[in-house]
Amino acid sequence: MLSSRMLKTTVISVLTMLLIISSLAPLLLDSHQAVAEIVDCSGTGDTGELAYDDGDPYGQMWTHQLSGCQQCQTFQGVLFSLPQGVASSILSKVRFYAGGGKGTVVVHIMDTKAGGFAPNELLIPKILCEVTAEKWYEIPVGDLVVPTKFWIFVEAADSLKVTVFHDHQRTGESWNGKTPYGLVSEGMKRPAGDFLIRAYIVREASVGKGEGYDYGTIQEAVDSVFDGWRISVHEGTYDENVTVAKSVTIKAVAGPDKTIVRAFLTPYATEDVFKITAGCVTLSGFTIEGAVDTGGAGVRLEDASGCVISGNVILDNNYGIYVSEDSTSNILLENECKYNVIGMYIDGSENYLSGNKLHGNSATEGSAVFLSSTASGNQLRFNTITVDPGTDPAVAAGSQVYSQSTEKVSAIENWWGTDTGPSHVSNTGGQGPAVGDTILFDPWLAKQPMRVKTVAAQAGPFILNSRNETSTVVTKEGIGRAFASVAEFAENPVGEFRYKTLGQKDIDDEEGRWIDVLFSSTVAIDEVEIVVYYTAEEVAVVKEGSLRLFWWDGQRWKKCSKTGVDKDGDFVWAKLTLKSKPAPSDLAGTMFAVGVPKGGFSWWLIPLILVLVIIALILIRLFWVLVVQRGRYPVD
Secondary structure, X not given: OOOHHHHHHHHHHHXXXXXXXXXXXXHHHXXXXXXXXXXXXXXXXXXXXXXXXXXXXXXXXXXXXXXXXXXXXXXXXXEEEOOOOXXXXXXXXXXXXXXXXXXXXXXXXXXXXXXXXXXXXXXXXXXXEEEOOOEEEEEEEEEEEEOOEEEEEEXXXXXXXOEEXXXXXXXXOOOOOOOXXXXXXXXXXXXXXEEOEEEEEEOEEEEOOOOOOOEOOHXXXXXXXXXXXXXXXXXXXXXXXXXXXXXXXXXXXXXXXXXXXXXXXXXXXXXXXXXXXXXXXXXXXXXXXXXXXXXXXXXXXXXXXXXXXXXXXXXXXXXXXXXXXXOOOOEEEOOEEEOOOEEEEEOXXXXXXEOOEEEOOOOOOOOOEXXXXXXXXXXXXXXXXOOOXXXXXXXXXXXXXXXXXXXXXXXXXXXXXXXOOOEEOOEOOOOOOEEOOOEEXXXXXXXXXXXXXXXXXXXXXXXXXXXXXXXXXEEEEOOOOEEEEXXXXXXXXXXXXXXXXXXXXXXXXXXXXXXXXEEOOOOOOOEEEEEEEOOOOOOOXXXXXXXXXXXXXXXXXXXXXXXXXXXXXXXXXXXXXXXXXXXXXXXXXXXXXXXXXXXXXXXXXXXXXXXXXXXXXXXXXXXXXXXXXHHHOOOO
16 A cells, blocks of 8 residues: 555656646647648749949938938838839839847838939838848738839838848948948948848730730740749730740739630640649739640649649639649649639649639539549648539539548638538538548638638748738748638628627628638747738727737637737737737637727626725724724723
């Protein structure tokens, strides 16, 4: 029999072990998250970095009127000029050097008055960047067309907690390992030099019918340009089979309704409309049709990784999109694949299918998405997968999403045309399309997403700027690499939101700002900031200063533990840290909403009230002893 001392020691040991296991459990669980292979395409989308200085001492840059003379010293600016002979270009990203503290830096991109010197109008809404250490920061801008001359201003906000640096040595970097001079912290005594602000531009080739374009066919343009160029295809119908063997961007200017690429079938032509054999290719905005031959594809990715195929309408092909076995880390984003035999055929691994609409395809198995036996680690998020009315019963009864492999396929957070989810033996009552046995579909979306933006987040600080698509900007910190998505919904997608929100006339309205933030993996992601912008009309019926971000914890809506509003910037923010609620690890598909907390009784006041009552009783007792009792027995 154990002695009492031994029993006590055993109990303490067991409790200690349980405590250790409980503390390690989150790490053990987190380590099993699938980490997608992310291909770094950051160096392929640009033809060069502009580092031009305007030749003026930095002190003269304080005179512009972005925020008035009282705060002019918080700004640095560079007047950039495009290379000679280039009338306009695409600005893809901005880079600047900052640090000396932690705070917010705001980037303003402006044109000039009549092409002269003075700043004029903002070319894009200002972009916020959180500075956490002294280093270079890189901000993706997207597809911003800039004129021959344009300004980039960097504003150090937060009462000068952050310093934006200049380099008086004109070397473009720190000198002899020392910190570059700061604009404000070093004052006016330092010599003038280059501001550490850089612009990345993309040169552009045009394709169109008739006069005034660089090329008449897409293939001619692809053959003529270099890696990193952008090919802008103008309105028209192009009968050709295009092979893309360079890392270029091919974009339809007028969109899929007016820009059609149709397979040109001859005995000598390839059967694919677009055959992409290079990595880091972007193809967007086309109607792609006509690859009807067996094995033909509207878009074929052959040994191609890091590509983005987005915003296309792909129809009347054998395969809408075909991803070969050796193609990985591609993003298939917001395409509509319809009336093909198979919408998307996936042989490769670690690809990300996001925001696509798949319907009306005719295969009896895997008509929407077919994953072969070699496919592994692919993920489906925010897609709309439905069966058109009048579909062949044999097709309708087959699995719309099907995998030949025994490996489970992650297909959560998709819309199956009904809030009951897809049809499967494990989902009794599911009235949506049928899915294969290895498809993990729960949880599914109860509402259809309106817009989705997905990017491949690299290691280190990264910004997903989805302001144009979803009014949302997501910033992540940490060395984690993942696919990051933001989806926006037209109405409340989950649960009952019993708070006042943007644009609501009463609490039962479905209007508001509903978004979903998702990372394919949250391993090694330390902090995430979510910023949601609003308009003056949306806050007309709510108290702007009380706006906060709420999140859905799986059972009910809760206010984020670290959230607030910036009335000057017109946005609501929430910071997710390892200790906050929610935390970055919760972003496996987490709904957020902008709202105003309800008033009412706060339960945390109960213990405070009890403490005050006890203190009051003690004071009353002291009063009784010191006053009443002393009066009863007077001292001589």
